[in-house]
Amino acid sequence: MSTQDLPGHGADLPAGVPTAGRTSAAPVIEIRNLWTVFRTAGVDSVIHKDLNLTIARGELLAIVGGSGSGKTTLLRQILGLTVPARGSITVLGHTAAELTRAGAAARVGMLFQHGALYSAFTVLENIAFPLRELGTLPEDLVRDAVMVKLQMVGLEPAHAHKMPSDLSGGMVKRVALARALIMDPPLLLLDEPTAGLDPDRSDAFCNLLRSMHQELGLTVVMVTHDLDTIYEISTRVAVVADKHVIIDAPPKEVIAFDHPFVREFFLGGRGMRAQELLRLHPYAV
Ligand SMILES: Nc1ncnc2c1ncn2[C@@H]1O[C@H](COP(=O)(O)OP(=O)(O)OP(=O)(O)O)[C@@H](O)[C@H]1O
Numbered sequence: 001m002s003t004q005d006l007p008g009h010g011a012d013l014p015a016g017v018p019t020a021g022r023t024s025a026a027p028v029i030e031i032r033n034l035w036t037v038f039r040t041a042g043v044d045s046v047i048h049k050d051l052n053l054t055i056a057r058g059e060l061l062a063i064v065g066g067s068g069s070g071k072t073t074l075l076r077q078i079l080g081l082t083v084p085a086r087g088s089i090t091v092l093g094h095t096a097a098e099l100t101r102a103g104a105a106a107r108v109g110m111l112f113q114h115g116a117l118y119s120a121f122t123v124l125e126n127i128a129f130p131l132r133e134l135g136t137l138p139e140d141l142v143r144d145a146v147m148v149k150l151q152m153v154g155l156e157p158a159h160a161h162k163m164p165s166d167l168s169g170g171m172v173k174r175v176a177l178a179r180a181l182i183m184d185p186p187l188l189l190l191d192e193p194t195a196g197l198d199p200d201r202s203d204a205f206c207n208l209l210r211s212m213h214q215e216l217g218l219t220v221v222m223v224t225h226d227l228d229t230i231y232e233i234s235t236r237v238a239v240v241a242d243k244h245v246i247i248d249a250p251p252k253e254v255i256a257f258d259h260p261f262v263r264e265f266f267l268g269g270r271g272m273r274a275q276e277l278l279r280l281h282p283y284a285v
């Protein structure tokens, strides 16, 4: 089932997200009949089988699924880093392969699952990396752009010259987010952005994402296991199970979907606690 089929699709986006053309414009991401097959030691394993997903402009979509269900692989395919065996992926009107050629960093910001800051580079050098790779901007403008992004993610300018090993876990995530945003991309992909953060830091990071989503009008696709994050900031949830998206809908509808993974993930002990947030949070109503 797709939310395109649901009455009121698009009406559940948070206040403040630009609405112009949301339902009529071409989707930001369109994945059609995607198959992913990895061959290891001569044996094929099918990771995705006829997976379909459409993401509209201005959404903050959470992707959930079991470990190894192919969530990171899906983000890598959207970025054009992994090529599907079959099916099509269109991102901002281009195929993923075209997007890579056109310079994906300018259009798609990515925060990788394992932080992935360059340990030998300072914070400034890490954030500046995609801009410097372009090689077209003078150094003083690169530095200015980095400082703007540092401020945007709530870090003091004094942190610019620190090494990643001198940062807390929450700061590493913020620096990685600043780097993902350095080219002002309209689309942001986040792979487990709050994993490993304590609840306070995770809340702070969610608040940051929410305000950026609203203020910059970004489309955000976020893989997460964190139910609090899902309920606090997502406008829609896509569940990957049985090698495809079994449902994509607002959190309340997903919880009511009858599937073993959904029951275990959303209605286990952890899930019931997080649902308290669903009652409190304005996005979910
Ligand atoms: N390049 C590759 N070659 C072979 N197998 C791969 C490759 N990349 C991923 N896989 C396999 O594909 C499956 C999906 O991996 P993926 O990293 O996308 O899962 P995930 O849903 O992100 O899991 P997690 O929640 O643990 O991060 C796994 O079984 C993984 O071993």
Ligand SMILES: [Mg+2]
Binding pocket: 071, 072, 073, 113, 191
């Ligand atoms: Mg993963």
